[in-house]
Amino acid sequence: MLVQWRDDLSIGMLEIDVQHKLLFDKFNAFVNAYQSNQDTDEIMRMFWFLEAYAVTHFKEEEKLMQQVRFPDYAAHREKHLAFIDQINQLKERLKAEGLTQGVVNTMTTFITSWLIDHISTMDRAIGRFVINSAVPPGI
Secondary structure (H helix, E strand, C coil): CCCCCCHHHCCCCHHHHHHHHHHHHHHHHHHHHHHCCCCHHHHHHHHHHHHHHHHHHHHHHHHHHHHCCCCCHHHHHHHHHHHHHHHHHHHHHHHHHCCCHHHHHHHHHHHHHHHHHHHHHHHHHHHHHHHHHCCCCCC
């Protein structure tokens, strides 16, 4: 299940929007690798890279929230930590069960819905806050 970027997911902050699009690209590369029966090691490398990029993105987003004094920083960070925890649980399941259709379906369903929901609600709130606060867009 590929996830497609939609313009309505844009939060109005170029740096964050570009990172979100890259998250979608990395996720889709993982799904495509699995669906095209690439080597298991290659598929796993794509998943680990997706995970690492998500963590990097979260750190950048959290740094931005601190810079602009985003009032819901703590709650937003908790969502990031919950995502990472869920990914860690999926990694453990991958280790135990291997790269099965069931595990991949669980992963893709979780990641797809989480990304779209998180971006369209939590991240959009950051964009609105920055715009309404007249925080310089370069931050």
